[in-house]
């Protein structure tokens with residue numbers, strides 16, 4: 001019952017109970033997965049070829065050898081026909097801004113130093129793929145829907161020995 | 177076995193906002209408020225417990241929360257217990273499963289409880305925002321920093337681009353809902369605002385400004401859902417579930433969403449629910465609706481895709497005040513997510529409870545829908561908007 005009396009008179013005759021200090025670590029290392037970027041090698045993911053190609057400077061994705069379906073993000077099974085016979089194919093590195101915004105309030109863990117930054121949906125030229133991407137080299141106010149953008153490969157300098165990569169885009173013509 | 181009707185017969189809330197309280201505290205507050213609200217039902221009567229909770233693992237470092245809640249509320253579950261996770265629609269999902277369990281004759285009395293603890297202290301807002309971004313496909317979309325404000329802002333931008341919708345029209349939604357919340361004692365944001373306040377607030381994720389956004393909210397809500405037989409023993413006024421639909425079009429990541437200016441999933445889910453409820457003309461037949469205004473643009477798109485106006489006319493619907501208390505459909509008299517805040521797992525439960533309270537006339541008079549509303553709807557989208565959930569409610573079962 002919650003209305004039990006909360007008297008400070010001790011029923012055990014007044015002697016102090018034994019007490020000790022236990023020490024817990026100052027910080028607890030979290031699994032690498034919690035830094036947003038996957039471990040990208042073939043020991044950790046079956047789409048490592050996507051990352052290998054990106055590390056070599058090429059954006060790619062999977063295409064189904066049975067039904068021709070082009071997926072993005074890359075898969076291990078075709079969602080159209082359930083085939084697992086997929087091939088990696090190159091994607092164009094140019095596209096246009098389909099939509100964009102900026103993160104100006106608090107950013108997510110690991111990105112707080114980056115704010116403000118531009119996020120977007122990029123419509124790749126000549127292929128039916130729209131992907132989300134950060135835009136480097138421009139502020140929100142500099143940009144308009146339809147602006148041409150081009151791929152930028154990002155090397156991740158982070159808490160693992162693995163050479164991890166990702167992609168962003170930047171305004172086309174801007175080679176800075 | 178014939179499906180049976182089920183009805184909401186009451187419920188209650190914890191206070192919502194930045195709470196100096198734990199997940200477990202919030203669950204108990206909402207549980208107490210719920211049992212205090214319903215004469216004739218105690219924890220001993222509850223046979224099934226359905227808990228909507230999105231990220232207790234991250235926000236409270238706690239899993240298996242349904243039995244934890246059962247213990248805290250003194251519920252001896254004898255028939256069915258589970259927690260549902262469907263991001264922002266988790267509360268409605270929990271309610272839907274409770275309804276199905278009662279409809280299937282598995283049990284007569286269910287507690288539906290939604291609980292979310294989201295504020296971990298200002299210095300940990302980045303953790304909360306990270307937990308919002310991983311609701312998207314983390315590997316390809318969350319990684320780009322797309323938290324909810326920046327993601328939904330792109331819908332605002334596309335809707336403006338394609339249909340000429342204006343920020344003033346969006347702001348009308350924020351003003352309406354926040355002004356309702358100003359009369360709702362459990363709401364997170366209880367300050368009245370006007371259109372200029374919205375437009376002049378900080379463009380936190382342009383084109384959307386701070387007052388176009390719902391908040392990061394600690395909160396909980398509970399309701400009791402019972403079989404028709406039980407409801408008739410307990411009360412004259414209940415909110416019967418008359419229809420329920422969900423749609424997800426095999427698209428969750430950015431490339432696979434069907435649209436950036438609309439939600440055909442909402443249309444599909446609504447048509448399913450309308451069909452079950454026998455609703456032909458929703459604008460004419462619905463008196464009150466609690467729809468998912470996680471951002472002002474969301475409500476505009478929902479006017480359209482719930483089938484109330486033609487595509488592209490959502491902004492005009494707002495401008496014409498058709499969603500005001502005395503409009504065609506009273507939309508978000510509770511204050512919406514914009515005014516009440518959005519403790520993810522609790523929102524759908526709170527929306528459904530609001531429909532019940534509107535039927536019984538128990539809400540603050542300043543936000544009571546006039547002329548005794550008898551039909552209502554709740555709607556939630558979740559994650560990247562990839563899923564839409566719609567439920568219709570009525571004072572009389574069909």
Ligand SMILES: CC(C)(COP(=O)(O)OP(=O)(O)OC[C@H]1O[C@@H](n2cnc3c(N)ncnc32)[C@H](O)[C@@H]1OP(=O)(O)O)[C@@H](O)C(=O)NCCC(=O)NCCS
Nearest residue numbers: 105106264301308324325380386387389390391392470518
């Ligand atoms: C919009 C948002 C990014 C603002 O967060 P922030 O920039 O960290 O803002 P802070 O928490 O530092 O708050 C700053 C001030 O704005 C107020 N505020 C914060 N969010 C607010 C909101 N949504 N509406 C109105 N006022 C808000 C705070 O009360 C605070 O006021 P104070 O200075 O008077 O105390 C955050 O509220 C958010 O992420 N909202 C969306 C929640 C979400 O993703 N839900 C899921 C939807 S699908």
Ligand SMILES: [Zn+2]
Nearest residue numbers: 064067078081
């Ligand atoms: Zn295929």
